[in-house]
Amino acid sequence: MTTVNDIYHFIDSFAPFDTALDFDNVGILVGDKDAVVRKVLLSLDVTEKVIAEAKRMDAQLIITHHPVIFRAMKSLDSHSLPYMLAQRNLTVISAHTNLDLSGEGVNICLAQALRLTNVTLTKEGIAVGDIKNPYTFGNFSARRFAVYVKERLGCKGVRYTDIAQSVRRVAVGGGACGEYIYLAKELGADAFVTGEIKHNFIVESHALNLVVVDAGHYKTEDVVMDYLKQKLKKAFDNVTFVKSQTFTDYIDYV
Numbered sequence: 001m002t003t004v005n006d007i008y009h010f011i012d013s014f015a016p017f018d019t020a021l022d023f024d025n026v027g028i029l030v031g032d033k034d035a036v037v038r039k040v041l042l043s044l045d046v047t048e049k050v051i052a053e054a055k056r057m058d059a060q061l062i063i064t065h066h067p068v069i070f071r072a073m074k075s076l077d078s079h080s081l082p083y084m085l086a087q088r089n090l091t092v093i094s095a096h097t098n099l100d101l102s103g104e105g106v107n108i109c110l111a112q113a114l115r116l117t118n119v120t121l122t123k124e125g126i127a128v129g130d131i132k133n134p135y136t137f138g139n140f141s142a143r144r145f146a147v148y149v150k151e152r153l154g155c156k157g158v159r160y161t162d163i164a165q166s167v168r169r170v171a172v173g174g175g176a177c178g179e180y181i182y183l184a185k186e187l188g189a190d191a192f193v194t195g196e197i198k199h200n201f202i203v204e205s206h207a208l209n210l211v212v213v214d215a216g217h218y219k220t221e222d223v224v225m226d227y228l229k230q231k232l233k234k235a236f237d238n239v240t241f242v243k244s245q246t247f248t249d250y251i252d253y254v
């Protein structure tokens with residue numbers, strides 16, 4: 001018999017919840033720590049559709065990356081997600097920055113997905129590694145690297161800056177990590193892959209001669225959910241772990 005607490009402590013053993021950054025909110029955020037768990041739904045975020053999906057598959061627990069409660073809540077009406085979760089007897093564990101800083105988080109999974117070698121993780125959680133030119137002719141230009149990222153992550157499209165730079169060393173910062181361009185440059189990266197970057201950082205990265213590839217928040221973070229699912233599956237063979245089919249990338253390209 002597995003309880004929410006067992007799964008919480010397992011995650012805590014490799015991504016201690018008390019190592020999360022100050023602004024964050026992680027751990028068992030809704031529900032019952034003693035509930036018996038037979039089925040778990042994994043999703044980057046909780047939405048109404050994810051809650052319905054969890055009920056349909058008869059799950060007791062949802063594990064998310066983004067905290068289901070993040071800002072202070074002043075009321076809890078029937079349309080709020082925590083209310084809906086509690087009403088449907090669902091528990092949520094959110095593992096966010098504690099997971100990312102653990103060495104088994106988004107950026108390590110992203111580095112693996114891009115097949116980086118000699119990967120190191122900085123204390124800020126940014127991973128940096130080397131990349132081998134997968135093409136047999138020509139250099140690994142910014143454009144070719146952007147196409148490579150798009151293919152490796154299964155993106156419908158990516159944004160990139162076309163700087164005349166051969167890509168050999170790559171830093172990655174999944175999700176909203178645009179501000180880490182300076183650290184990427186310090187780490188000797190030729191290119192930086194992120195999920196969100198503001199205009200001013202695009203301009204600055206150009207001045208730094210750093211190629212930037214913006215592959216989208218969802219695609220750069222979703223890699224961690226597959227990893228987490230496999231790891232949990234190995235640890236709890238009496239529990240079924242399923243990745244959400246309803247929460248996918250909302251962004252389309254025209």
Ligand SMILES: [Zn+2]
Binds near residue numbers: 174176217
């Ligand atoms: Zn994120």
